[in-house]
Amino acid sequence: MIGLTLKQLRYFEALARHQHFGRAADACSISQPALSQQIKELEAMFGTPLVERGRREIRLTPIGLGLLEKARQILLTVEELDDLVRAAQGPLSGRLRLGIIPTVAPYFLPTIIADLAGRFPGVDLNLREAVTHSLIGDLQDGRIDLAVVALPISEPALTEFALFEEDFVLVRMSQDADKPVPSPIALQAMRLLLLEEGHCFRDQALSFCEFGETRPGALMEGSSLSTLVQMVGAGMGVTLIPEMAVDLETRSADVAIARFPHPRPSRTIGMVWRKTNPLADQLMQVGAIIRAAGMGARGSKQPVSQE
């Protein structure tokens, strides 16, 4: 494939993303004919059409899809060259795109931001909050550099770095404070309030309660832990929240917290990045700092031995 250029791959990727010649050209800051020409050039090289031009929509041919995959792979590696330079000069600097899951972000972000800003003044933190599945995709496609999620992820292309383990606690109405702590099985009979589909915390809670499959009738769904706790305060049921959310979420709600006996439900929070990211060494350092800081600040977290 001699004569191929990175520009062509960028244009093609933009076209595939926007499904539209004009908008793709805009995104690349060139004119529409320029993009059309380069796509045509690509098709000449491949000796076959890559894009089906429909009147109101365009579609990639099978070979076009194959090219798209390789093109994204190539462009991702090219992006990592930027990181190579950053890795070489100084401890960590420049833009760092960080993704965090919603059940961690509000409670842990202040800690992370303070740590990073203190230790790496040159870093320009760029945040994104989304559920695990979405963040993993962002990582693999190079849209973010680093994600804070619940482990394990078990993606071969990603490195996991455990930060700490934290327990889940039960939130119930304050008048129930003196009642015995229910067993996981007993929870099944209560109205258990959970986050909507897609949040890993939801699955972890369900797993603890040993629900085989989601039984929508018995459950209510909220979009944030805050909402859930408010719902508990209003007598709509009980919920589980992670230890780190206790301080913030119980401040403005009249609820009682109860800790479970063994086996305690818990989750491991950790950082994840692409194995191929040249900043890997720096990210590992960042992880060590956050882990150390987190240890000191919050007594309830458990240290983790795994890497």
Next chain:
Amino acid sequence: MIGLTLKQLRYFEALARHQHFGRAADACSISQPALSQQIKELEAMFGTPLVERGRREIRLTPIGLGLLEKARQILLTVEELDDLVRAAQGPLSGRLRLGIIPTVAPYFLPTIIADLAGRFPGVDLNLREAVTHSLIGDLQDGRIDLAVVALPISEPALTEFALFEEDFVLVRMSQDADKPVPSPIALQAMRLLLLEEGHCFRDQALSFCEFGETRPGALMEGSSLSTLVQMVGAGMGVTLIPEMAVDLETRSADVAIARFPHPRPSRTIGMVWRKTNPLADQLMQVGAIIRAAGMGARGSKQPVSQE
């Protein structure tokens, strides 16, 4: 890293390979100043030197080494775009670069060539004979498309496809033909003739004989199975050879063949290719054909169940 071009990466890779501006430029079919300029352009983009210019030698800086790794990764993916087109048009066509280990090549090549030429007339077979270690490197760096080696390889980036399993047989002087077959332990006391370092067959033979470490004094080394068999004929010792070599190698030597009782020593021969190779489907078909052909042709081989 905007403004980067594939040309620059190709030139840089050539420079790293040849360690010489002029020869790298020749290899790229451009003039030496053109290559110098592009390297300079790269260094400007990275904001740091990539190459140390010594008087009589050049060396890559640490960042240069980092770039080299990424550049090879990118160029390899680009190469695979060629295969993408080939995978789309017809069953298998164009250049197929095949590597085979020396203890398989002379015996198995006629079969492979006949099979491939018969089923895929459009294929231009390009052969390379080398030891496993070298072939795996060639595969991973994109210098060959396919290798026939003894499994397992256990490289995460490579797909293994088992073709068949074959036993090893003992070769000894013809006057020993009626003696009992020695046990693996008994072999340790004999003069065991083996291939030189680097051949996997050597290690497999040593493993069967339960030699803990190589004991150079007791062993003699040959560079091909032919040589070993000739040495046995001359009374210099005994050796092991794979079943498939028996016909060819015993034709011109006065030696006796003996098969071991269980547990028989054996090896699994298979094909290996890059997981990312778009020709993977076609290569799998090639493997199936070779496996089927091999089965019919040679009774001694065992079918394999694993993939």
Next chain:
DNA sequence: AGATTGTGATAAGCTCAACTTATGATTGGA
């Protein structure tokens, strides 16, 4: 010491690939 050789950098000019704007062609919908 002075000449020679091997090496990469620099200079100056040329050429074509890739961009621009303007326009054409086709089709779906008012």
Next chain:
DNA sequence: TCCAATCATAAGTTGAGCTTATCACAATCT
């Protein structure tokens, strides 16, 4: 039938990247 949307084609312009010629420097030979 006309309009709007969309991509292709045409024609002209520009600069990135090439070439050849030459320089600068150090190691090696005479």
